[in-house]
Amino acid sequence: MNEEEIAFRNEVRQFIKENLTAKLRRAGTNMTSVFADYDCALEWHKILHRKGWSAPEWPEEHGGTGWSPNKQYIFQRELKLANAPALMALGIQMLGPILMHYGTEQQKSDYLPRILSGEDIWCQGYSEPGAGSDLASLSTRAERDGDDYVVNGSKIWTSFAHRANKIFCLVRTATEGRPQAGISFLLADMNLTGITISEITGLDGTVEQCQVFFNDVRIPSANLVGEENEGWGVAKYLLEFERGGHNYSNDHQKLLAKVRDISGEQFSNNGLLYKDDPFFVSKLAELEIDALALEITEQRIKSSDNPGALTSVAKLVGTELGQKITELSVDALGAYIAPLQSEALEIDYAGTVIGPSNAVTTSAEYINMRASTIYGGSAEIQRNIIARAVLGLR
Amino acid sequence: MSLDSNQKLTDEQQMLSDMVSKYLSETYDFDSRRKIANGPVSVAPPHWKQFAEMGWLAMPFDESDGGFNGGPKEISILFEAFGKHLVLEPYLETILLGGGALSFGPEDIRRQYLPAIIAGDLQCAFAHHEPNHTAERYYVGTTALQSKDSWQLNGVKSIVSNAPHSGLLVLTARIKGRKHDSDGIGLFVVDKNVRGVHCDDYLTIDGRRASEITLNEVEVERGALLTVDAGQLDTLLDRACFAVCAEAVGAMSALISMTIDYCQQRKQFGQSIGSFQALQHRMVDMYIASELSHSLLIATTNAIANASDDRHRLLAALKFRVDRSAREISYGAIQMHGGIAMTDEFKVGHYFKRLTVISKQFGNANFQLERYRHYNVHNNHS
Numbered sequence: 001m002n003e004e005e006i007a008f009r010n011e012v013r014q015f016i017k018e019n020l021t022a023k024l025r026r027a028g029t030n031m032t033s034v035f036a037d038y039d040c041a042l043e044w045h046k047i048l049h050r051k052g053w054s055a056p057e058w059p060e061e062h063g064g065t066g067w068s069p070n071k072q073y074i075f076q077r078e079l080k081l082a083n084a085p086a087l088m089a090l091g092i093q094m095l096g097p098i099l100m101h102y103g104t105e106q107q108k109s110d111y112l113p114r115i116l117s118g119e120d121i122w123c124q125g126y127s128e129p130g131a132g133s134d135l136a137s138l139s140t141r142a143e144r145d146g147d148d149y150v151v152n153g154s155k156i157w158t159s160f161a162h163r164a165n166k167i168f169c170l171v172r173t174a175t176e177g178r179p180q181a182g183i184s185f186l187l188a189d190m191n192l193t194g195i196t197i198s199e200i201t202g203l204d205g206t207v208e209q210c211q212v213f214f215n216d217v218r219i220p221s222a223n224l225v226g227e228e229n230e231g232w233g234v235a236k237y238l239l240e241f242e243r244g245g246h247n248y249s250n251d252h253q254k255l256l257a258k259v260r261d262i263s264g265e266q267f268s269n270n271g272l273l274y275k276d277d278p279f280f281v282s283k284l285a286e287l288e289i290d291a292l293a294l295e296i297t298e299q300r301i302k303s304s305d306n307p308g309a310l311t312s313v314a315k316l317v318g319t320e321l322g323q324k325i326t327e328l329s330v331d332a333l334g335a336y337i338a339p340l341q342s343e344a345l346e347i348d349y350a351g352t353v354i355g356p357s358n359a360v361t362t363s364a365e366y367i368n369m370r371a372s373t374i375y376g377g378s379a380e381i382q383r384n385i386i387a388r389a390v391l392g393l394r
Numbered sequence: 395m396s397l398d399s400n401q402k403l404t405d406e407q408q409m410l411s412d413m414v415s416k417y418l419s420e421t422y423d424f425d426s427r428r429k430i431a432n433g434p435v436s437v438a439p440p441h442w443k444q445f446a447e448m449g450w451l452a453m454p455f456d457e458s459d460g461g462f463n464g465g466p467k468e469i470s471i472l473f474e475a476f477g478k479h480l481v482l483e484p485y486l487e488t489i490l491l492g493g494g495a496l497s498f499g500p501e502d503i504r505r506q507y508l509p510a511i512i513a514g515d516l517q518c519a520f521a522h523h524e525p526n527h528t529a530e531r532y533y534v535g536t537t538a539l540q541s542k543d544s545w546q547l548n549g550v551k552s553i554v555s556n557a558p559h560s561g562l563l564v565l566t567a568r569i570k571g572r573k574h575d576s577d578g579i580g581l582f583v584v585d586k587n588v589r590g591v592h593c594d595d596y597l598t599i600d601g602r603r604a605s606e607i608t609l610n611e612v613e614v615e616r617g618a619l620l621t622v623d624a625g626q627l628d629t630l631l632d633r634a635c636f637a638v639c640a641e642a643v644g645a646m647s648a649l650i651s652m653t654i655d656y657c658q659q660r661k662q663f664g665q666s667i668g669s670f671q672a673l674q675h676r677m678v679d680m681y682i683a684s685e686l687s688h689s690l691l692i693a694t695t696n697a698i699a700n701a702s703d704d705r706h707r708l709l710a711a712l713k714f715r716v717d718r719s720a721r722e723i724s725y726g727a728i729q730m731h732g733g734i735a736m737t738d739e740f741k742v743g744h745y746f747k748r749l750t751v752i753s754k755q756f757g758n759a760n761f762q763l764e765r766y767r768h769y770n771v772h773n774n775h776s
């Protein structure tokens with residue numbers, strides 16, 4: 001870090017100190033998936049927005065900061081280590097860049113400021129019961145009728161559809177040719193007539209995903225992003241952001257810190273605290289080395305004009321390493337994996353917690369972390385991409 | 395080590411196996427189980443009385459105590475089936491641990507409690523682990539002080555499975571020595587409703603119920619001490635360890651068949667996902683992991699049945715291998731099912747949660763490694 005960056009880091013720290021309330025910090029601490037408590041995420045979004053920091057990576061003309069990649073990295077890390085709650089990311093990280101690239105002037109001026117301010121929260125309607133990894137086989141139909149598209153079908157695993165007010169989705173507008181050729185990208189209000197939601201309870205007992213049903217939903221054709229039948233290209237552009245936009249090494253630092261905390265409270269089978277147990281400590285060091293290697297890889301991605309392949313590597317290593325770190329946490333947690341303490345994750349919970357201080361989040365996090373190699377392009381699909389596109393194996 | 399001769403089930407064992415599979419396949423549907431698992435805490439799994447009527451609860455007890463003298467083979471038949479069907483009923487806690495400990499007691503105690511246990515009218519919990527020390531086998535900070543004709547118990551017990559539905563607690567308390575010593579630990583039977591026992595009840599991720607228990611000047615009579623023999627405590631814990639290994643083997647084989655079925659049915663890119671070689675290889679590895687555990691289960695069952703010197707080493711190997719295999723198989727099963735595996739409505743994740751809990755019970759992987767090395771050296775020298 002050069003002097004300017006150190007000054008910048010101090011500025012960020014000062015801002016955090018003044019603005020990240022205990023409640024918001026708690027929302028960050030209690031995260032057990034990529035999502036934080038929804039209301040706290042919105043509150044923090046608005047605070048960041050007032051400072052002009054809600055979408056630092058956006059270009060300045062759209063309300064971003066113009067920070068160097070290093071500064072963005074520092075910013076993200078400081079937030080993460082201070083346990084700031086994650087923002088609802090889909091608008092900022094995915095739809096924003098898409099609209100800047102493909103949107104009409106009207107769409108940009110309608111939507112971008114509202115993403116920036118947190119007035120609109122977007123969910124992503126891609127996956128369907130029959131179309132997961134093979135997204136191009138999606139079958140939710142959109143038929144042109146005057147100035148509207150009439151949409152029928154259903155989307156599944158839509159994260160936070162029960163809270164978001166907007167959805168961007170992929171729909172089928174043509175059935176001829178390659179499956180990819182007949183897909184369009186549409187924006188919709190969640191409160192349109194004909195949209196219904198059924199909540200899906202996750203393995204940890206909470207609701208984050210939903211199934212969204214479209215029954216003769218009329219979406220104005222002005223909500224089409226890009227050309228009709230060219231939504232696949234739009235989505236692929238977006239998927240690169242989903243994979244490349246995230247710094248896993250920040251998450252890993254937080255997860256590793258948690259392992260260290262637990263290992264200072266829990267005793268190993270040999271009667272030593274885990275942190276003094278040579279076997280455990282060397283396992284931890286192995287994971288730290290992987291985390292270090294990934295951190296440097298992420299820096300390579302940021303400083304490269306054409307990161308391409310490395311973003312798939314980062315997603316793959318980032319998620320699988322996250323799983324290994326929580327697995328080690330759970331090894332130290334031992335039998336305290338068992339108590340189900342969902343209520344202790346609520347923001348205003350004031351009761352006691354069973355087990356070491358991090359038991360509550362670690363147990364749910366370990367379970368939820370299995371999803372990270374499924375969503376956003378499964379580990380298998382990532383490997384297929386690397387094999388084909390990078391290694392040239394066909 | 396010859397296996398073939400010992401692998402065959404006797405007629406009685408075959409009957410037991412058929413009966414258990416039939417009963418559980420017909421009655422133990424996943425949705426009803428899920429409703430129980432999700433709470434509230436006060437609701438108990440409903441099949442306990444039927445288990446009693448079918449004679450399963452009597453299985454491991456001595457004939458003189460009203461039991462059927464069942465050995466490790468019978469236990470593994472029951473527990474493999476429990477694992478396959480994700481059974482929530484507290485056989486481990488009430489019969490193997492609670493009932494097992496009571497069997498060490500004097501005759502009047504056995505007469506007092508065992509008939510009600512075998513009849514399914516009385517449930518038990520085994521309160522051994524203490525806060526932050528759950529990975530240690532002998533850590534007992536709870537104290538037992540003797541006065542004229544009673545004991546006074548003081549301490550804290552953590553994650554006591556089935557305590558919310560138990561009338562009896564069997565608990566460990568230290569009579570002498572330091573907190574980590576294997577000697578000087580007494581096994582006591584305590585009526586859960588006596589003064590000074592305080593329970594905080596909760597659900598666990600594998601659909602069971604457990605409590606944090608505080609013992610504050612709990613007075614019990616002299617006869618409440620069942621044994622102070624460290625060997626008997628080991629026998630009890632080893633038997634429980636063995637049973638959860640059999641349960642895990644059942645759960646793993648269920649996960650593998652579910653995954654194979656799913657991969658054959660689920661189509662992406664115009665073909666069944668089971669046709670992708672990456673998934674085929676992963677399923678093969680899961681199958682191998684399961685068979686390795688199964689082999690060790692068979693060998694351990696025989697070694698225990700024959701009271702072979704090698705039984706401790708084999709049990710450590712088995713539990714270690716089960717931990718490894720359980721991780722590999724649950725992770726693989728979830729991954730290959732995709733999004734649906736992450737939902738409460740779908741079975742796969744519940745097997746994962748149960749297997750995760752089992753991995754940490756009755757000796758984690760490191761404990762088993764150390765034990766294995768200990769007995770390995772021991773065996774090589776003899």
Ligand SMILES: Cc1cc2nc3c(=O)[nH]c(=O)nc-3n(C[C@H](O)[C@H](O)[C@H](O)COP(=O)(O)OP(=O)(O)OC[C@H]3O[C@@H](n4cnc5c(N)ncnc54)[C@H](O)[C@@H]3O)c2cc1C
Binds near residue numbers: 134157
């Ligand atoms: C927590 C969570 C949040 C999510 N949030 C959203 C969201 O907000 N919006 C949204 O649209 N979707 C979301 N998803 C859906 C996610 O994108 C899909 O689950 C994912 O695309 C996988 O699809 P699937 O679940 O149908 O699994 P499938 O595609 O059926 O895959 C099953 C298995 O087969 C493997 N497989 C498939 N094809 C191949 C192949 N060619 N070679 C080798 N292996 C293969 C997969 O890797 C996987 O292991 C979310 C999912 C989860 C779990």
